[in-house]
Amino acid sequence: MKKICAAIIIFSLVFFAAPEVLAFESKAVVLNQAPYKTFYPATFDNLVLDFNLIVIRLDEVKAMALKNLGGADYLRQIKYLKLWVDQGEPGFQGMGIDRELGNFSYSSGSDSWYLENLNLKIEDNFRFFVTVETYSLAQKTDTIQMQIPALLDQNQDGIFQAGDLGIFMASGNNGPTDKNLTNANTQVFSTSNIDNMGPKLVFLNLQDGDLINDSQFLIKGKVRDQGNNNLNLFQIIINDQEFDIIDYNLNTYDWQYRWQIPADGDYVLRLKAYDSLGNLGQSGPINIKVEKQFFSLENSEIEIDKTTILNTGLDPAKITILLKDIDSQPLAGRQIECLGENAIISKSGEKTGSDGSLVCEIRSTRAGIRKIEVKLGDNVLKTFSINVLDRRLAEAGINFGDLIKASGPAVYYYGADAKRYVFPAAKVYFSWYKDFSQVKTISDENLALIGIGGNATYRPGIKLIKITTDPKVYAVSQGGVLRWLESEELARGIFGDNWAVLVEDVADAFFTNYIEGEPIRQLSDYDPEQEKENSQTIDQDKGLL
Known part of the structure; x- marks a missing residue:
């Protein structure tokens, strides 16, 4: 496997106590020269900058603008330049472990890489990393040599704008003010297409020494191939037993595995994966203790x-x-x-x-x-x-399930899907409500905020319906489902001797609001009281809850 090491620049920024000094000089920076290293196509987590930012009072990093003095650029070799802050075990670990703050953008005008709107509060000693992710089809070998440029604040207002250089803080304590800080060595981007690097594998929600007190646990992590190939085999190894991991996403690099834990005890977990070229990647082992509670x-x-x-x-x-x-x-x-x-x-x-x-x-x-x-x-x-x-509707006192109207006469039901439902006829409305006492009036502007969800249908168990062009009589079930009553005897047995007075005509144009279901062939096929219980509101009737 090719050894991908990284150029490392280590420096400390010391901010002096005098409040009138809103800048730091290069003498506050200790720069150690990073060694020569080589990076390869389609690789990530290539470390090129490593520094500790030391402050004597709480401050906030707002922006950074760095330079690469080498010939490698974002159009040919550098796909992303990323900023991280140290998290987990000390030192750079990258994907899934250290905290990723974002990708730098390239400014052709100043030939610099900048990252703004960081808004990262820091105190004492924070350690930062910058890494390079490389293109897969680069055709030219070139170099990377990172520099912390001397402060350039074009507007002299202490606030970063594109084209400025250096490190910008919320306090205005920006720098370095007197000179550039450049790594003496270079790193080389190689166009070699020989890929013998395996996938990188990370546990996200388990670490060495964790205690689990359950009979199962959903393990989550990250997996990504150095070289950008597919995975051929991906396994978790638990106490030397191998289990395939099949739930992973090559776009987000996320994976998960539901561990069914057989018994209490001590377990050693590790990961391994082969890419499509047969390159092996492995994680280090982690020790997990299981003590179940019920x-x-x-x-x-x-x-x-x-x-x-x-x-x-x-x-x-x-x-x-x-x-x-x-x-x-x-x-x-x-x-x-x-x-x-x-x-x-x-x-x-x-x-x-x-x-x-x-x-x-x-x-x-x-x-x-x-x-x-x-x-x-x-x-x-x-x-x-x-x-x-919706904030505006909330201010107007409107909630889901309300009856609403505006300046016009139409009344609507405000559904749980944030849409309004139309009553196509007064008879439909009165199958749900006895009067208009619950109707709330809102402005035309607020009514326009609510889209139409469709028409309300008859409440189940209340009425029987038919259309004028068809003698069939239907009972209504939840969801606007029509159930044909196959005989007058069934209608009388379910709805009583006066069943005929419950029949109401539905205009042909609105009959399409309903769905024809199974006919009612026996008394046990339909219970009006149960139907009313199942559809106490239009939300329930339409399955919006």
């Missing part, structure tokens, strides 16, 4: 702080999970998933803390009712319905 739903607590939020994406509902075992002791290290469509969910897939707790936050930018499931393994512990309201 979960008790009765003793656990799962609560939500509110069930109505705004669709701004900034108004979270918080689900607090407190897991306990059959002895009411906290269950630590249990993996909880909070799942729902069209929702932004934080902390899902993470493990409960030492006190057995985890808090998931639910946000959304789309109006409607969101079903959120809280799961432990394959078991659904609790389901919540969260109303996500």
